[in-house]
Amino acid sequence: MRWALLEQGMFSDVPPDVAEYLDAVHTLSLEKNQQCEEQLAHLLGVLNGIGVQPVFLKCAAALIGRLYPSSGERMVSDIDVLVPAARLPDILDRLAGVGYRLVNPKEDISDIEHPDALSHHHYPAIYSPDWPVAVELHVQPVLLSFVNLLSCDEVFQDATAVRWRGGDCLLPSPNHFVMHNIIHSYLVDTRYHLASMSLRQLFEFVLVSQSYGERIDWHAINSRFGAAGCRDELAQYLVLAQICLGFNVVTGIDLDGWDRLRVQP
Template sequence: MIRIHSREALQTVAEALRPDAGGAEASARRSGAVDWLGVSALANDHYLGPALHAALAQAGRLGELPDDLRAYLALLHDCNGARNRRLRGQAETLVRAFDEAGVTPLLLKGGVALFAGDYPDAAARMIRDLDVMVPARRLNDALAALQALGYRAVSRYPQGHHAYGDFAQPGQPAAVDLHIEPIDAAYLLPASALWRDAGALGLPEGACLVPSPTHRLLHNLLHAQIHHRGNYYRGVIELRQLYDFTVLARRHGPAIDWDFIDRHLTEHQLDTPLQSYVLAAGRLFDLPWPLPSAPGRAARREAGRCLLQLRLPLLAMLGLPLANLWGAFARYRMEGLYAERGTLLDRRLHHAAQFLGKSTLRGVVDRLFKVQ
């Protein structure tokens, strides 16, 4: 179901998740009745119910909520906390099995959040699955360790994919998404860079690594806006991912090499996605501007488009075919795939010929209207 969200609902959710949610200035900004049903719907759509409860509790604002909504958010928060505790136990068992097999895994995304303490409230972040990366040369050992634990493949990705597949074990709360690269465009964020700069996670169960703060933030951005759905091209921002980005940026502050992130993405013509994402984090969650140069006009337009489509998601659906086409033939992708082949036009024509040669008319239509 595609909902329409009010400007007030978006402002209320964003305000609640800011660091000053309980301050005098925040209180002064609130006036009149709050559409808490609309706030709840927006938070649910973006998997932020537990985070909203945690933030309101920390700010001493739970008393502002209607009784039934307060009870509902408390239930979400408590259930997510119980699930995260089980996820942590699942991850610890996995690390122990990998260690016994001589494999040192690197946790990604939510897997890191289970142990890193980025959120003061461990129940605030919702986690869908456990993303784990292993060295490509140790893939078979990792697969054997998963099999010994009782995991079975529920999906397998095609040859050359950045991940091997999803594995599930009966009784466990989440699937394990086994990676050999962090994203599909390895030239934007290669596994070798993550392994090189990774830090050790002190677990008694065995050796385990986590990406550096800089790579965690870069992975968040690329995964949220470029990888998978290509949300940047659709003008889509998922609030949970943007909030996670803001939490990481605030918590790790000086440890993040913003100059490197800016330089790296600018080299790949991805400065506008970077700037527009940081702008959105600033407008919604008061993240101070961290980049070495001011945002460009294109980034300001894109941030405005994204914030509008947060409230009116149908607009993103209307532009879906054009957005999918734009993402498929993006400059960074053409240069990453065909760096030695002539002009940008040459690369795009070659890419189109490659795709059409392997696809049917139905495949072309499916790709243009692809949502997931």
């Protein structure tokens, strides 16, 4: 909100106490996210040190890719990292050596410590008292029930290599950044309940769509969701972004009147 008001020259019209609050939140967020970037750089160095080049997802990808004008605009709650399943035991051992532990030490990890027995798309959250946020090590980018829409192999294959803070990492391709956002924020997090949609995630979807522009192959995304039986869900998400944030629905994706009628209420 602060960014939008400043960009549109409206911040001076905001009541002083509200402006002070928005500035304070931005300052605190910026301070925290600068620490998060240090944590990302440290984590990347540890992973590179054992020959792992990770794919950073969601907010980590947004920070590294400089999607926002400053990192203070993007609230960060955790770090999501996609790693090869076969390397998970090595990674856990190395991260334990630098202070990372389970957030919930009582969590049953008997069926997810080994890649062949993995029953979830990520290992339980881990944290280090030296750093501000928890880390989730993913072996699949999405819940296992949605791997037919987006798999680990695909993300690694199409990811963009980036040299950042002295380390080597990967960022999702434009298509996969968009798809991961839709799958995670709508199909998984809200369980199709539009009223509980995260505006932060919806905003990031619109921002990514505008930033990447023609690098996104909407026809391929539409075909993929259609083949997985999720065409209606994709359409509803696009309509929601249009209604709430003025998203220009792309040519080639047909939205009928029923899509708007489902979403508008």
